[in-house]
Amino acid sequence: MSLTEELGVRDKVLFPRPKTSYWVDGKILRSEISPSAIFLPLPPIAKLRFAFAGALMKFFPAWKPLERVTAHDWFMTFMGETAYGKFFRPLLIGKFGDEYQKVNMAWMWARVKTRTLRLGIFEGGFQAFLDTFARALTDRGVLIHLKTRVDQITLEQMQPTLTIAGVQHSFDRVLSTTSPSLMHKLAPALRETNYGDTLIRLRxxxxxxxxxxxxxxxxxxxxxxxxxxxxxxxxxxxxxxxxxxxxxxxxxxxxxxxxxxxxxxxxxxxxxxxxxxxxxxxxxxxxxxxxxxxxxxxxxxxxxxxxxxxxxxxxxIPYINHSEDIPSLQTPMPGVFFA
Missing domain, CATH: 3.90.660.20 (Protoporphyrinogen oxidase, mitochondrial; domain 2)
Structure with missing residues (x-):
């Protein structure tokens, strides 16, 4: 939001309230964890456990302890098989497939804890925001190269260097926002480091x-x-x-x-x-x-x-203790950052 204010387009950020729902037993049911849970197709005890687990997710203050337990085990303990099997297990399977029982609970907690009943959108869509941002950058002398393939990231005389179409270009700083596996491929100097090992472990x-x-x-x-x-x-x-x-x-x-x-x-x-x-x-x-x-x-x-x-x-895929495997922003290559 601070960026939209800096660009002078804060008034173009809208927060309409959407209706989100589950498809359950051939019917569309609202999915917000709220007093409407009393109308869910669950036995009374399962409804209570559903509401209790929902309140825990919403009001639990810290993510770190939840990273040590899987979402599957947490739901089985606090929500129970009936409600979990009807609502959250199908979502976890749909998103993570065979890995669903290995996803940590902090990931699910963040989906619930930070959500409000309204969603934000830039008027005209995200592309309209990107166009606005790009104009502001180019007005300040920034050059944006679209559809430009980077073949390698190296250090030449301790300067971060990109190889593009066989030509090397040196910079003061390089920030890569690729996937971990692609970063590992682009930067040969990382391959024999602990940092590189972390990159290839991430799924x-x-x-x-x-x-x-x-x-x-x-x-x-x-x-x-x-x-x-x-x-x-x-x-x-x-x-x-x-x-x-x-x-x-x-x-x-x-x-x-x-x-x-x-x-x-x-x-x-x-x-x-x-x-x-x-x-x-x-x-x-x-x-x-x-x-x-x-x-x-x-x-x-x-x-x-x-x-x-x-x-x-x-x-x-956020496994148990996932935060311990997140690479640091600064790579072992001076001036090269990965986010």
Whole structure:
């Protein structure tokens, strides 16, 4: 927020209140942990344990102790099998697949503790903010090189140096925001160091997003974010082939998007998953096939356009004591930083 104030665009940051929901037993149920929990399809004791565990997550003050226990074990202890199995286990499986029982509780705590009932967005979308930021930087003499491949990061006469298309360019400082594995590949000097060993130990998952512009509203109850359950890490065994259905225009007015209704069909998978190998048309077709389950009126005729986005590095897998494995900002290479 301080950056938007510095840029003079604080008034363009909006905080609408979205409706977030779960798909449970063929129904859409609001997902906020609140007094509405009394209406969840759970036995009375399970409802109480669900509310109790939710309050613990919201009001527990520190993340560090939670890093020493898995989310799976914590939920089994405080929420119990019934509520956990109905709500949070499917979300963990959907996001982390076979690794879901190894994710630490601090990760889940942060999802609940820091969330409010409102979400912030820059008017016109994040690209509009980036364009504003880029203009402010270029006005100050900053050169931005887009679509420029960096082949190597080295030190030449103790100066951080980037090799680009066979030509070396030296700088006072270099900040890399790549994945840990790519940083390990780009900087040969790190490979025989403890820092380099830490980089290659870190595990992560990728993200898939199919964006669909439709002529009609899909989630007619006004839900913005619909969490979809997963019983198995094998996507083909689940009722839905993706983890989240987001109808963005149930949160932001579709007037911002040429009058279209915008759907985000999102999932997290390992970098080797078939979703990274399927063609855009194949992946889109598989995802669209699931939509009549949510709204039987849905037809392919509703679709005006679609886009597919894939990122092999999107979410680190936070195992027990994950903070101890996070590399420091300063690498062993003077002037080279990794974030």
């Amino acid at each position: 992560s998952i990728g993200a898939i997003c199919v964006v669909v512009a439709t002529k009609q509203q899909l989630l007619t109850d006004g839900t913005y974010w619909l969490n979809l359950p997963a019983a198995s890490a094998d996507k083909r065994e689940n009722r839905f082939p993706f983890l989240a259905l987001v109808e963005h225009t149930n949160w932001m007015d579709r007037a911002h998007y040429n009058g279209d209704h915008l759907l985000y069909l999102g999932d997290y998978v390992s970098p080797g998953h078939e979703y990274f190998r399927l063609s855009d048309d194949e992946l889109t077709a598989r995802f669209l096939d699931a939509l009549p389950t949510i709204n039987p009126a849905f037809s392919r005729d509703w679709v005006r356009k679609s886009w597919v986005f894939r990122a092999p590095y999107a979410q680190p």
